[in-house]
Amino acid sequence: MPNYQCAAWKVFVVGLTCSRYRVMRLSGSRNPAGIVVTDPTIVDSIAVALSKPTNYAVNSNGFAWAVGTCGTGMELSAAGTMCTCTNGYILRYYDIYVNWGGIDGITCSAPSQSITVSFE
Structure with missing residues (x-):
């Protein structure tokens, strides 16, 4: 993940201060609707x-969600595993390697795509 994306991610996660989110969505250019968690x-x-x-x-919602350490960074996974090349929905942030994740497909050496995490 390039430095400017790491900086933007840090600003995003520091801003997650609300204790009343209702929905989290993990989506991207490969699946714009994405997948959601709806239990507040x-x-x-x-x-x-x-x-x-x-x-x-x-x-x-039918997915095994996890947040945790992966290599030199952290990972948000809905694939049931951490720090593996499982197909699915994974975002690895601060990872200095090419395995930054993917949406609805391969998550290591994935093709260029956008990945979005949103909270409502």
Whole structure:
């Protein structure tokens, strides 16, 4: 992830201070609708894990969500695994390598794409 993207991500996660999020969406250019978590307790817990950063794992809406350490950075995964090249929905941030994740497909050496994490 280039430095400017790391800086933007840091600003984003530091801003996750609301304790009343209702929905988290992980989407991107390969799946603009993305996948969602709709349990407010789980959404808030993911927001806290991203902002601290700390490890967190839970099953919700048919996906195994996890936040945790991967290599030199952190990862947000809905693929049921951490720090592996599993196909699915994964964002690895601050990773200095090419395995920054992917949406609805390969997550290591993935093709160029946008990845969006949003909280409502």
